Structures are given as structure tokens and as C-alpha cells.
Amino acid sequence: MRLARRLAIVFWAAAAALTSASCMREERGFRVSPPPSGRVQTVRLTDFQPGPAQPPEVTQNAYEENAYAVSEGKRLYEQMNCVGCHFHGGGGIGPALMDAHWIYGSDPSQIFSTIVQGRPNGMPSFRNKLNDDEVWKIAAYVRSLSGQVAKDVAPSRSDDMSGPPPESATEKKPPVKSGGIPKSAEMPK
Amino acid sequence: MPSQSALSPAGPQAGRIISLWWMMFYVTGAVFLIVMAFLMAALVRRRRPYGGAAADVPDVRPEPSGERRMSHVVLTGVALTVVILFVFLVRSYVTGRALDSLHEQDHLTVKVVGHQWWWEVSYDNATAAYTVTTANEIHIPVGRPVLFKLSSTDVIHSFWVPNLHGKTDLVPGHENVTWLKADREGVYRGQCAEFCGHQHAHMAFTVVVEPYEKFKAWYDAQLAAAQEPSTESQKQGRQVFLSSPCVMCHTVRGTDAGSRVGPDLTHVASRGTLAAGTLENTRGHLAGWVVDSQQIKPGNRMPPNNLEPADLQALLDYLQSLK
Amino acid sequence: MPGRKEDDRAERAASLEAARTDIEALRAYAAGVDAARTDDLLADDIADEHERRALAKTWGDGPGFWGWLASTNHKTVGRRFIYTAFGFFILAGILAVLMRVQLARPESRFLNPDLYNQIFTMHGTTMMFLFAVPVMEAVAVYVLPLMLGARNIAFPRLNAFSYWVYLFGGVMLWVAFVLNVGPDAGWFSYVPLSGPEYGAGKRVDFWAQMITFTEVSALCVATEIITTFFKMRAPGMSLNRVPVYCWSVLVMAFMVFFAMPTIAWASACLMMDRLIGTHFFNPAEGGDPILWQHLFWFFGHPEVYIIFIPGTGFVSTILSTFSRRPIFGYTALVLALVSTGFIGFGLWVHHMFATGLPRMGESFFTGATIMIAIPAGVQIFCWIATLWGGRPVFKSPMMFVLGFFFIFVIGGMTGVMQGAVPVDLQVHDTYFVVAHFHYVLIGGAVFPLFGAFHYWFPKVTGRLLSEKLGHATFWVMFVGFNLTFFPMHILGLRGMPRRVYTYQPNLGWGDLNMLASAGGVLLTLGVLLFIVNALRSLRAGALAGDNPWGAATLEWATSSPPPAYNFLRPPTVDSRDTLWTQPADQPVVIGLRSDVREVLVTRALDAEPDLKTEFPDSSIWPLLAALATTAMFIGTIFTPWALPVGMLPVFVTLTGWFWPKKKRLAEERPPEEVKEKHGERWLKLQEQES
DSSP: OHHHHHHHHHHHHHHHHHHHTOOGGGOOOSSOOOSOGGGGGGOOSOSOOSSSOOOOOOOOOGGGGOHHHHHHHHHHHHHTTTHHHHTTTTOSSSOOSSSSEESSOSSHHHHHHHHHHOBTTTBOOOTTTSOHHHHHHHHHHHHHHTTOSOTTTSOOOOSSSOOSOOGGGOOOOOOEEOSSOOGGGSOOO | OOBOOTTSOOSHHHHHHHHHHHHHHHHHHHHHHHHHHHHHHHHHHTOOOTTOOTTOOOOOSOOHHHHHHHHHHHHHHHHHHHHHHHHHHHHHHHHHHHHTTOOOTTOEEEEEEEETTEEEEEEOOSSGGGOEEEESEEEEETTSOEEEEEEESSSOEEEOOTTTOOOEEEOTTOOEEEEEOOSSOEEEEEEOOSOOSTTGGGOEEEEEEEOHHHHHHHHHHHHSOOOOOOSHHHHHHHHHHHHSTHHHHOBOBTBSOBOOSSOOOTTGGGSSEETTTTEEOOHHHHHHHHHHHHHHSTTOSOOOOOOOHHHHHHHHHHHHHOO | OHHHHHHHHHHHHHHHHHHHHHHHHHHHHHHTTOHHHHHHHHHHHHHHHHHHHHHHHHHSOOSHHHHHHHOOOHHHHHHHHHHHHHHHHHHHHHHHHHHHHHHHSTTOOSSOHHHHHHHHHHHHHIIIIIIIHHHHHHHHHHHHHHHHTOSSOSSHHHHHHHHHHHHHHHHHHHHHIIIIIOOOSTTTTOTTTTSTTTSOTTHHHHHHHHHHHHHHHHHHHHHHHHHHHHHSOOTTOOGGGSOHHHHHHHHHHHHHHHHHHHHHHHHHHHHHHHHTOOOTTOGGGTOOHHHHHHHHHHHHHHHHHHHHHHHHHHHHHHHHHHHTSOOTTHHHHHHHHHHHHHHGGGOGGGGOGGGOOOHHHHHHHHHHHHHTHHHHHHHHHHHHHHHHHSOOOOOHHHHHHHHHHHHHHHHHHHHHHHHSHHHHHHHTTBHHHHHHHHHHHIIIIIHHHHHHHHHHHHHHHSBOOOHHHHHHHHHHHHHHHHHHHHHHHHHHHTTOBSSOSOOOGGGSOHHHHHHHHHHHHHHHHHHHHHHHHHHHHHHHOOBOOSOTTOOOSGGGGSOSSOOTTSOSSOBOOSSSSHHHHOOTTOOBEEOOOTTTTEEEEEOTTTOOEEEEEEOOOOOSHHHHHHHHHHHHHHHHHHOTTHHHHHHHHHHHHHHHHHOOOOOOOOOOOOOHHHHHHTGGGSEEGGGGOO
């Protein structure tokens, strides 16, 4: 019976440890402050720089750690008509998002500014049309398309016609800086 | 507040159901009382003093004649049960048939699409131009059966107006139909009855039952495109609407706003409630909803909007002009 | 509780001492009469004691922590099972209190919708999967072998395994909940809300995997129960002499057998949809969300009877004991149980009347639903007849059974109402249904279960519960229950849907909800009273003796608490109410070896001795196998590769489990005199060696 008591202590200690470690992965944040958009202003869009080369800054998008936010990103990706050009990641009118090539950078803040500012040859600017929070969610989802987001965070298949494999089943592809605008990203003639 | 109760029917279907229920209530109530009476009688019949020795010698071989008598009573009870249940079955079947017997050649068809967490309502018409689309508020003429076609774009919801009829589910991939008919004018509240996520509790709608002329007038008003802004402030409000995230989700017919992600706002000011029956449609509620809907309905799909005070006022002016 | 154990030891020593003094006195008295005969008597007693020790050594758990972990004794496992299930009951009860606090007032901000959804899902899931079914199995695991006169449950290692798997599954779910990964799609997890698109993260996966755990556990226990029932009965206990309770758990076990695979398969499909993108429930690819509902309710409705049927078994047992007469209409009761088991599988669609199925088909299920009231009615009438023809004693177990009548009959009546499609369309998914199934499940299962707790507590612990506190527990629970759930009928009719985290003030539901919440406080208090009573009685309750209630079934023929081997000499049976009718020289089974776990297997119908077989020893392998299984199951939440890889350790542990042991050497037979003591009527087992 002393043993039982000892077990009980272990149990409660474990429970306390677990509670304190309660994970953010599943938090349903309804009123969250998104990652600071201010960082976006400092993003470099080119590796070309005076002086010795410096490693690029890396921004953290907290939403990439949160399954609910990424799934919201996926919903917005559909509803805000990103699918209209990029389809379900495979691209068509716009460049593919599930491959490893990133024309304007793979960093979350670079994706953020791509969405907000728009890019030449067809990517519209969503400034004032989406608030920062939504853009960060979409950015998180976009990175999950090429497996940049942990598999237990990335969304699974949709209740749609089956397309590419679910984001959660996508192998991580190390981002490659794309040399130029791929065929698929050119303005339709 | 509009009524939401199965106990005060406003149509033939809810009426039939509740009368079936009352019949069952009285019969089962009587059965319950009889069973309890037998139970009490059995308990007091040969009751021994409280706390009597538990090791009392059991009555191992009860008297056969008494056993036979009891088995007759039990058999009678079972037979009565069967009879009562059969009556219930027949009555239930007859009522069920009657519920489904509402048909009319020249009926109104309303399409209801469930969304997390609001109702898209459109009135079917062979001519697209005569199709009315609104949200969370259904007007129907009194005394006429109306066909509802129910579907869902996301998860399963359930369409339920307790004063008019039982519920029918909205299942993705299926189209369910139900008929409603209201005999009494009035405003009845309906609510989603199938658990559908965070805001299942705040997914209501109203059914306005009105005389045909009034309904027709409402319908014609709904057909029209949005009212042009008449004041400076309203004009500015429309500008705010079109240049802010609002335009990404909502439709205001007659403007460039044409997205169908959220409710159609063409005649939002004519509706009685906001946020799917959550708030009364007042200027203050509207302002609160636009600025921080997550405070009111946590988890809903409407993002917070950080508008300048002047822009917000203008936007409210504009939205309130959309009669 | 070290004190208690020592007390017990001291008591046992004292009683032994007393017996010895008696014997010596007898010997002294008889010395003058027939010295030789007294020596025989003494030799018998010494032989008995020798036998007891040998059996205790053979059947008992090993020493220390290791022995504790390796136990395969049905009483040890059963007790653990009951305590664990009761623990989950308390946890789920706490969640219920939280929900009642939230709903006491309109638009309350006590819980946010996300937390509320997790809480009501956890409440339902825990109550159904981690409390109700397991506790019914647990009581059966403890009581059934005793009631049938067996030394252990069939497949004792499987029994230990099923407990561990259940424990690990339940703990996994609750750890997930504490980590904010608690399932939030309801205990029914309807797709698409629980599907890959709308159920973000791993929340629903933990739910679905918990199903796998509890189903594996339940199926194992069902196997044990069915085998024990058919093959381990005391000689002479032909099928028409089996206590009604044993019949009820047999029906439960068969229902588990046919219902659980459905949900296990459905939840596997759900996990595959979510993890590897299959399309079982995706309407765009030919799947169907309605398919989930069919599968779920094909399990979900029998589940209700799986919980309720053992409850009726408790009622029959307690009623017969405290009416001081045999149960009235034994055959009718057993047939009612069996037919409930069959009909229970034919009415799952009444959970789906609103989904738009064809009306004619629905009428069939109305018929089936209403029909199930017939066997229920038969049972109620037979029980009342039992009371009528008996002389009821109002002990606390009996009070719970009487409370059961009141509550369950109301629940049955509202159930019949909902069988009618039109009424169901109105009240489906409203608080009317919430009221109904709490009346049926708390009335039909929890009240009898508490009755059973009060009834068998002395057998399990050797001490009586306080009658005064027992009655208080009953009244507080009874009043609290009705206060909580009766107003919900009205709320439902007045339009309040289920599973809402709040409601608006102007709908007029506030007062009744407040009343329900107040009743909830009382109900909680009742459960607390029971816990207080149990803890107090464990330390200071009056000693129970073998048969404190003067009951008729075999579990009362051994000491309280029963020794590890249950019966010094397994009993035989020649009537339905054995202990009431058997002659003083009722034969017993002898000739079973006491140095190995030898048991007698009897024939399925007439329970004639069939063969002797040896049960496996205690073993740590079931625990290891359960751990390996747990690792595999939890792994599959995250990657499909956990399945093939996780199979390996499972395979290894199962190999260890089934590794053939070395042949044992036979020990001496018990002294011949012991056999002779029982005269001509003892069962000559040694002539039927297998």
C-alpha cells in the first residue's frame, strides 16, 4: 500500500508536469495577436548585398506550430481564392506552391509580404483586404504545402475530389531559390 | 423574442406531433402511475419492521397458487403493454404519413445551405433574376406549404423550427427536403440542432410568417439591388466597405462586392438579427460585431476589423441604409 | 492501508487460535468418548489448513511490486478494474459539474466554447467508454467466477492484459485532454466535423485510438466471460440453474462481441481518413458521412444495452436477496435478457431519423424501438411480482434498486415516445433526449451499480458499509438526480438543443437550467457521501462474515474477502438458489491439485464435470504485451509506420506470454482421510483425469 501511495505521487507529479507543458499545438486561438508584422519591413528580397555576405534572417511564424491556425489558413486559402491561380499547390495560372522553388523567398515574412504587396506578373496585392492575422495563417499553410511545417500540424485531406496528397503526408522539401520566373508564373498571353 | 418551443405549435405538423406527444404522455403517465402503485403495494404489503434481521429465513418455495396468480397478473400486464405499444405504433405511423402529406403544385421553394455558423437562404426561381438570396431570416406566407431544400457546404447541421416542425439534417453530399406550413402569423425562432463546432450554440435563424401580400412585398424588396447611398457618410461607408476585408467575404448586390463566403448583406438592415440570431440588429451591436466579433461569438469566421472611428461610423451608416 | 492489512492478519490469527482452542476443547471432551474419532477430526482440520496454505501459495499473487504487476487473479484484476473505472467516473463527473456551472446562467463566460466542446466530449466519452462498459465488465470479472463456483476467470492472462490495455487507453485520452489535445467533436464524433478537414490537429485521433484500446479490452473480457460462463460453472449448475446476473453478463458479453468490432472498424476508417487521406467518409469521392452514423450507432445503440443489461442483473440479484425469496419468473427474465440482446441490434436507426432516410424504413425501426419495451416490461413486472410475493428488507442496496424502478420507468416511457418518428423529429438532439438517456443510464445502470457496490462491498472488503450513510447516499443521489434531469425534459420541449455551450437570456431557459445545476450539486454530494462511506468502512466497518445478507448465490459460500483460490473445495450445485436449498452435506469438488493451478472444466449445458485443466501462472507478460500494444497504438496516431514497426514488440511479448512452460512434477495427493470426510457424496474427480 505504501507502494500505491508512491505510485500516486508519481502520477500527480506527472500530471502536474504535463499540465505545465500543455502544448500550443492544439490551441484554438480565437483572439490572438499574430506575429509582429513589423519584422516584415526588414525582409531582404535579394541575396545581393554590399560587403561580406550575411546569412538571411529567419522569421518564426508562431502559427506554423498550431494545427488549428494552419487549418484556418487552408480554409482562407480556398475562400480567398488563392486556389483560383495556385490550385491546390500544383500551380497552373500562378506558380506551384508544393515544389521546392521559391521565387520571392520561402521565409514566412517573405511569403507575408508577397501576399500583402503582390508581385509582378499576376500576384494581386491583398493589402487592406486581409488583416495581418489572416495573412500569417495563409503563410503558414502555404509553407505546409511543401512540407515545411511539422506533420502533426499540417492539415490532412479535404472533403473534396482527391487532389495532391494531403499536406500532412508531404515530405519536407528544402527550399531552393528559384532562378527566375517559371513558365507557370508568366502572365498568360 | 420570437418563440422557440415545440409546445406551442404554429403549424399543422408541429400540431400533429405535439398532440401525438400529449397522447403518449397521458398514456405512459398512467402506466407509470399504475406501475408505481403496484410497486408501493408490493412494498407495504408484507413489510417487516425496519432493520429486521437480514438473516431471515428465505421463503424458498413460495406457495404455488400465489405464484400462479402473480403470473396471471404479469401476463396481463405484458399483454396490455403489447396492446398499448401497438396503438402507439399505429398512431405514430399515421402521424408520420400526415407529416409528409403536405404537397402543393405551385409551391414556394426555399434553399437553405448550412455554413459554420450561419444559414444561407435562397428562394428558388426558374428565372435567375428572380432568385432572392438572404441569410438567417426566412419569410414565408401564412397557410401555404413551403418546400425546403437543405444542404450543407461544410459539416452536418440540422434545420429546426420547433414551432413548425421537427428537424431535418443538412448533410454534405446529400440534399434533404422538408415541407413547412404555418397557420399562425408571427416570428418563430429556429436553431441548428446538430453539433457543428465552436458556435453551434449561436447558429439560429428566424422564420417570419406573414400574409401573402406582405410576403410578396418583402420578396420584391429583397429582389432589388442594394440601395444607393444617399448621404456623404453613406457614400464614404460604401468606400470603406469596398476597400476593407468586408468585401472579401460579403455580397452587396449592385456593388463590386460579390463574395459568397459570408452572408449576403444586400438588405442587411431589413433583417431582425445579426450573427445568426445572436444579436438584435441595432447600430451598437453592428458596431461591436464589425470591430470584434470574436468577443461575441468566439471562433466564428468573421475576422476582427481595426477601423478608424470615422470610417467605422461611415460604414455603420452605409450598412444601416441597406434596407 | 497498512493498518487494515495487519488488522486482518491479526483477526485471522485470532480466529485460527479460537478454532484451535475449540478443537482442543472438543478433543478434551471427546477424549473420554472416542479418542480415535477426535483424532480424525483434528487430522481433518490440519489437513484443511495444509490445503489452504498450499492453495494460497499456488493461486496467490507473487510477493512485492513485481507480483503486484504480474497478478492474473480475477479478484485482483477485477478490483483494479473497478477502482479505475470508478476513478474515470469521478473525473467525468467533475466535467459534468463544470458543464452545469457553465449552463446555470445564460451567456455565461465561465468556459469558452472550445473548452466546453472538449469537456462535453470528454464527459460522454469517459462515461460511455471508460466508465460504464468497463465497470460492468469489471464487476463481472470479479463476481462471475465466484458466483459460478470457479477458482479464476477463464484466460486469466488475457484478463490482466485487458485491464492494462484499458488503463493505458484511458490514461492516454486524459493526458491528451490535459495537454489541450482533448477530442472536441462529441462522443459520437460525427464526420465531417471530426474528419480531416474540420477536426484540425490530433484531437480526434486520440479519441479514435482510445476506441481501439477500449474495444480490444472489451472484446478480451467478453471472451473470458463467455468461456467462463459456459465452461467453468460448478458441477450441477445446468443452464437452468445459473443465477440471472450471470445470464445478464453473458448477454452483455455477446453484445460486446457483435457491437464493438463495428466501432473499432469505423474508428480505424476515421483514423485512416485523417492520417493517410483515405476517403471512407468523403462524399466528393464516393464516401458518405451517413455511413459513419450507421456504423457508430450500430455499435452505439447496443452499447446502451451493454450497459443496462448487467444493471438488470444487479437488480434481479439484489431483489431476490432482499425480498427473501427466489426471483419470480426466472425463465421469463432470462428470455427477456436474451431477446433484449437481439432486438438491441435492430434499432440503431432511431438515432438517425432526422438524416433524411426513407420514411417507410424508419417505421420499421419505430416498431423495433417500441418492441424493446416488451422485454423491459416483462422484467419490471417480474421484479414487482418478486417483491409482491416476498418480504422486502430495506437495506441500502435494496433502496438503490427501488430508486432504479422510479427512474428507469420514467426513462423507458420517454424512450417509447422517442421511438415514434414524429416525436423524435421534435425532441431529437434536444435536452429532452439528454434527460431521457440520463434517466435510462443513470436509472438503469448507475443506480443498480451503486446498489451492487453496497451489496458486494462486504464480499470484496470483508467489511460492511454503514447502513445509515448508505441510506443517506441513496436519498441525496435520488433527489439530486431528479432535480438535475427532470427539468431537462421541459427544456427540450421548450426548444433547447443539446451540446450548446450557452444560450441566450431571452429564450427563458435560465431558471430551469439553474435548477438543474443545483440538482447537480446534490447529486455530486451523494457520490461524495458514498466515497466517504466506503473509505470509513474500509477502516472501521463492521466485519461482514461470509454471508451478511443471507443471499443464495455461491459467492457468499466463501469467506469475505474471498481467498486467492476462491473456494477451499469448489462447490457443487443442485438448485437455482443454492445456498438457500442445499443440504448440509452438499458435495464438494475434491481431487483438484493444490500445487498447480488446476481447475475443473464442466460441460456447457448440464455442467457435468468434463475435464481438469491447468491455468497459467501469474505473469508479467500481459503487462509487457499491453505496453507494446500501447506504444503501437499511440504511434499510429502520428505515423502509419508505427503499425508494422510496432508489431514487432507486440509479437515478442506475445511470444513470451505463450512460451510453453516446463512440465511440473506432481505433488502428493491430499490425505485420503479428507476425502472420506465427505462421505459417499463427494465427486470422484480423480477417475476422470483428462
